[in-house]
Amino acid sequence: MNVTRGFTGRPRVHRPGLPPGQYDAREDWPVLSAEVTPDLSPADWSFRVDGLVERPHTWDWDAAHALPASAYEGDIHCVTGWSKFGVRFGGVSLDAFLSVARPHGSATHALAYSHTGYTTNLPLADLTGGRAWIVWEYDGAPLPPEHGGPARLVVPHLYFWKSAKWVAGITLLDHDEPGFWERNGYHARGNPWEEQRYAGD
Amino acid sequence: MTETTTPATRFAVPGRIAVSGQAASRWQTATLTEIRRETPRAATFRLAVPEWAGHLPGQHLLLRLTAPDGYVAQRHYSIASAPDASGHIELTLDRVPDGEVSGWFHTVARPGDTVEVRGPLSGFFAWPGDRPALLLGAGSGVVPLMSMVRHHRARGLTVPLRMLVSARSPEELIYAAELGAETTPVFTRSAPPGVPVGRMAAAHVAPLLADRPAGGWEAYVCGSNAFAEHASRLLVAAGQPVERIRVERFG
Numbered sequence A: 001m002n003v004t005r006g007f008t009g010r011p012r013v014h015r016p017g018l019p020p021g022q023y024d025a026r027e028d029w030p031v032l033s034a035e036v037t038p039d040l041s042p043a044d045w046s047f048r049v050d051g052l053v054e055r056p057h058t059w060d061w062d063a064a065h066a067l068p069a070s071a072y073e074g075d076i077h078c079v080t081g082w083s084k085f086g087v088r089f090g091g092v093s094l095d096a097f098l099s100v101a102r103p104h105g106s107a108t109h110a111l112a113y114s115h116t117g118y119t120t121n122l123p124l125a126d127l128t129g130g131r132a133w134i135v136w137e138y139d140g141a142p143l144p145p146e147h148g149g150p151a152r153l154v155v156p157h158l159y160f161w162k163s164a165k166w167v168a169g170i171t172l173l174d175h176d177e178p179g180f181w182e183r184n185g186y187h188a189r190g191n192p193w194e195e196q197r198y199a200g201d
Numbered sequence B: 001m002t003e004t005t006t007p008a009t010r011f012a013v014p015g016r017i018a019v020s021g022q023a024a025s026r027w028q029t030a031t032l033t034e035i036r037r038e039t040p041r042a043a044t045f046r047l048a049v050p051e052w053a054g055h056l057p058g059q060h061l062l063l064r065l066t067a068p069d070g071y072v073a074q075r076h077y078s079i080a081s082a083p084d085a086s087g088h089i090e091l092t093l094d095r096v097p098d099g100e101v102s103g104w105f106h107t108v109a110r111p112g113d114t115v116e117v118r119g120p121l122s123g124f125f126a127w128p129g130d131r132p133a134l135l136l137g138a139g140s141g142v143v144p145l146m147s148m149v150r151h152h153r154a155r156g157l158t159v160p161l162r163m164l165v166s167a168r169s170p171e172e173l174i175y176a177a178e179l180g181a182e183t184t185p186v187f188t189r190s191a192p193p194g195v196p197v198g199r200m201a202a203a204h205v206a207p208l209l210a211d212r213p214a215g216g217w218e219a220y221v222c223g224s225n226a227f228a229e230h231a232s233r234l235l236v237a238a239g240q241p242v243e244r245i246r247v248e249r250f251g
Ligand SMILES: Cc1cc2nc3c(=O)[nH]c(=O)nc-3n(C[C@H](O)[C@H](O)[C@H](O)COP(=O)(O)OP(=O)(O)OC[C@H]3O[C@@H](n4cnc5c(N)ncnc54)[C@H](O)[C@@H]3O)c2cc1C
Pocket: A010, A023, A024, A080, B060, B075, B076, B077, B078, B079, B092, B093, B094, B095, B096, B097, B098, B099, B100, B101, B102, B103, B140, B143, B144, B248, B249, B250, B251
């Protein structure tokens, strides 16, 4: 251990649910994206599932909203160090989209991409079984553009850069293919409990 | 293997920039060698990092402090110095009220102290000096931009470089004495006699875009999220292509 002279840190209360190296951002919801927030209206938004699927499919705003509603209420964790407790997102479970597109048995990974061209990779197992959502509501109101509105992916058990803002689709693959931050030195999977922040963690 | 059917991205990592995953994954001990006051709120901390792998202007690092009970605090800081072979890098920290890490630097740190760093990180907000660069920053957002300006000077580059920086007042303008003809400061609360007070506006950005060099600008925007949103919108409104705007948000 490399103790820093004179550093004690802030008085801390143990907060269950806080992964290692994270702090509770409380009311704050910092914005972290390397691109200009796009001007994307619900009418211009669509979501596509393709690649290794039986039936590639694209949903527009209304078609996506016609799927069974599903909410996430819980915590989110950003690789830059903050976590946010008890956030509420409303949208549709990714399982609902996948059950229409029907992934082939050979599909093992997904590359999620946004309407701006941002990409991020995920093992398919992290997107199924009620662990991922396409959301358009935050705290009962429309998701703000700087947080990915009109709609974003939410994969809350991984660091939040995996939860692509302005999501446009996922392509299913039989191999892992690094996305934007993963090509920039970030970890391929990004599990906050294992502190998988950067390549090599 | 399957081919991906992902649309060609208009938001890509510049192919000319390589990021070393290896450098990014290793914690190194950095020794504080010098502290320079920049403004009443900001100071520059010079660190000896003997095995520093080098960086590109604009990149940041991850810094961690460890308490005796094992508690660690880690934060991102942009690198202020230009790449050089000195075995040293510089960071410039704003003093955040009640800040855990910036508070330690501003009230406890002294030469000889050690901290740990890991990096450099992110090849996206980086400028190797090969394309005309238009830099917009506010507050400590000027830090990674200054690394670019210093790099431009140190290498005697002739590629066009222009910077707009916003500060509350002349006293709070970081690196004031070092800024040259490439820089236009914008003051939001108080300004020297004859200089208008107000936030960065279309009128500041328009002349730079009208004066676009051959091949256009690569734009770099850095500061708080509020500033990043405002400045990137000004650029888009003035005609800068979105895929040639890189944004670094300090939170
Ligand atoms: C890519 C990047 C580059 C950056 N580069 C720079 C740079 O070059 N220079 C620079 O100055 N900054 C930079 N920053 C910001 C920097 O990372 C820190 O956020 C900043 O220094 C504040 O950290 P701190 O520990 O001093 O403050 P923190 O302790 O994080 O506090 C920040 C605010 O949150 C409140 N707060 C947070 N946690 C708690 C808590 N548990 N209890 C009570 N209050 C709390 C504090 O009161 C304070 O107002 C950069 C950020 C990023 C993402």
